[in-house]
Amino acid sequence: MxxxxxxxxxxxxxxxxxxxxxxxxxxxxxxxxxxxxxxRATARCTFCDTDFVGTDGQGGGxxxxxxxxxxxxxxxxxxxxxxxVPYVVFTGGxxxxxxxxxxxxxxxxxxxxxxxxxxxxxxxxxxxxxLCVSPKGKNPLVIDQGDELKLVYPQxxxxxxxxxxLDFRHFFLQPMDLSPLDANxxxxxxTTAYCLANxxxxxxxxxxxxxxxx
Ligand code: SF4
Numbered sequence: 001m002x003x004x005x006x007x008x009x010x011x012x013x014x015x016x017x018x019x020x021x022x023x024x025x026x027x028x029x030x031x032x033x034x035x036x037x038x039x040r041a042t043a044r045c046t047f048c049d050t051d052f053v054g055t056d057g058q059g060g061g062x063x064x065x066x067x068x069x070x071x072x073x074x075x076x077x078x079x080x081x082x083x084x085v086p087y088v089v090f091t092g093g094x095x096x097x098x099x100x101x102x103x104x105x106x107x108x109x110x111x112x113x114x115x116x117x118x119x120x121x122x123x124x125x126x127x128x129x130x131l132c133v134s135p136k137g138k139n140p141l142v143i144d145q146g147d148e149l150k151l152v153y154p155q156x157x158x159x160x161x162x163x164x165x166l167d168f169r170h171f172f173l174q175p176m177d178l179s180p181l182d183a184n185x186x187x188x189x190x191t192t193a194y195c196l197a198n199x200x201x202x203x204x205x206x207x208x209x210x211x212x213x214x
Pocket of ligand 1 (some may be wrong): 032045049052090136
């Protein structure tokens, strides 16, 4: 049984695939926080900005089989998308708690590329087409290679230097908490300065928050 908080069609807002039409499938649950505010201070990840509890979001629900969830995702992709390759981004919560080879294979069979955005603390199934790892604090990574390493910055316990030697194609720094915009917040400027001084890293902004889409 797959538990999905929400699923919707949008543009990817962040990182190397920013601007790409995507079905976002947000799985319920995370291994680093319960999602309850009363647990935040003691959680293994404390700066989450996402509601991943339950299955009551837009397009959310419980899906008994890979075919049922793949059908739900396929129905969200436009029927007249021309030559665009259907693209689904599994996120969460932590998607690797639920994503499995059967679901990936089913989505491949109906033409989807499968992307994942993970905190990197769980072993991924084979077959993922785009693997994005976003380290959280001092939680040890079990994934040390992939397509994109996207680090929310700054994190005292997760400096960019700790990840720069890993085997990723793209390295992004993303300023923490861009919304709401705060004139006194210099996080964007500090992130920009780090990228200028360390050009291995590229700046990732949350364009969905800037442009006002989900
Ligand atoms: S790992 Fe991701 S989903 Fe889990 S609590 Fe942290 S930011 Fe939220």
